[in-house]
Amino acid sequence: MFSSIQSTHFLGKNLIYMPTCHSTNSHAMDMIKKGVANNGDIIITKEQSAGRGQRGNKWISESGKNLTFSFVFTSQNVLLKNFELNMAISLGIWRALNDFLPPKTVAIKWPNDLLVNSKKICGILIESVTTADKSVAWVVGIGLNVNQTEFNYLNATSMKNESTAVAFDLQNVLEKLALCIEESLEEAYKVNVNTLKNVYLSKLFLYNKPHSFKIIAENEYIEGKIVDIDRNGCLVIANENKRWVFEAKEVLFL
DSSP: OOOOOSSSSSTTSSEEEESSBSOHHHHHHHHHHHTOOOTTOEEEESOBSSOBOGGGOBOOOOTTTSEEEEEEEOOOOTTSSTHHHHHHHHHHHHHHHHHHSOTTOEEEETTTEEEETTEEEEEEEEEEEEOTTSOEEEEEEEEEOOSOOOOSSSSBOOTTTTSSOSOOOHHHHHHHHHHHHHHHHHHHHHSOHHHHHHHHHHTBTTBTSOEEEEETTTTEEEEEEEEEEOTTSOEEEEOSSOEEEEOTTSEEEO
């Protein structure tokens, strides 16, 4: 159903297609631990039985209509670690989606989602694993709603729902994603972290706009603006009186 990608330098040159898979991230991590994974390998399936989202959430996708895949990324470059890698990948996906969808509809939502018209279209899960030689490899899982039109969960959408296309060719979308992600990673090597972050903030959902949030642990509602992402990838919200710093799953967007 899928074939290796010719337009990239490394990403997707080796593509492993599995009709069904428990989790592409788990499979990629197993490959790394066994020493059989290479930089840029893509593991893709049309149906995941145990797809995982951020912090243990499930990723549910209709079989054969969307893209659910993971890729292996190994880099000793100190720039691309922690949230810098997340920012670069998010910007690559943002760029790819803008090639398919109406302008000014796509946004990045902290910490790991892409939105179209304020609805979730894509989720990212980045996990690290220590290899046999004690180096660090990354597994990047991506779930993108492409041709699915109905969703059992609220506030979700797909490329098909947000465009005039009858249906998208999944191979073409995968190739565009891989190319844009690879270009974004390569560009991230060439700039400092602040430059990367400023580009990321310019695409960030609700950046510098008044909004309501909920602090989960305290069951407290606050009003403020997203003003920054700190060096650890935490969300910084502020108003005239106070400044908060949140990790993932500590705050809700209302």
